[in-house]
Amino acid sequence: MDIRVEKTRQSIINAFIELRSHRELERITIKELCEKARINKSTFYSHYQDIYHLSDTLETEVVVSIMENLSHPEKVLEDTADFSRELFMGFLAKDALIGILFSGSRSKCLVQKIEIALKELVFGAYPQYRENRDINIMLTYILYGCYYAFYENRKYGDVPVLSSITELTGETAAAALKMVNK
Template structure:
């Protein structure tokens, strides 16, 4: 990517994060973002179609960053407690940015996006599970449940929060093994 384009992108994103940290997404205008980033509207529109497009792109970057930091997505089935620890540490590493980007009306988008991304990785390895309703419920429960438990309790001792969530997630392993056995027979 051209250095000027990269610098412009970074300026747009930094201005957006700064504005987003102070106000809801719906209240941010392209005009004020351009003023903050010190660019013309035409420059903004050369990169994004509107504020929502920018927000979606940044949200997707964060989700991909978290998903890419998970070395073994299959651990959700094979070693769920270890998977939960890895996922929760990825949340911790992106905590400030996710708190800004996924606040207000965007709050539930994060957990849904993470779930979609992780399930996609798991279904690549275990395609037979994609249509398994019970397995999808268990995966949703572990992914969404761990995220929401983390969010509600992150003001406490974070390692205790992670250990408790990992332990609870690990407890579902026998159910996974049963479903995996049924899918293989």
């Protein structure tokens, strides 16, 4: 990629994150973003369709980067507790950025994007389960349960909450897989 294009893109991203850290997505204008990034509006539009496209692109990049850094994604159904621990550690490593990008009206988008990425990962490793209703339900159930349990209970400390959630996830997944494989 052309270095100038990459620098412009990085300038747009930095300006967006700075603005987003103080304001709701809906309150950020292209005009102020371009002023902060020191670019023309036409330059912005050569990279992104609108502010929502920019936000969605960055959100997706965060989720994809976490999923790509999992050391053994094939363990998702074999050792669900270990997999979920590694997944949560990946999200904790990007906690500040996640807190900015997925705040306000975008808060529910994180778990939705994780679900899409997780199912792609699972069905890439286990294509025979792609159309299996029970596996799809199990993945959604565990993911949404873990996600909300973690974020609602962080006041108890990330490490103890993570420990409880990963243990419960492992037991829940094992029981669900037994039921599915009957």
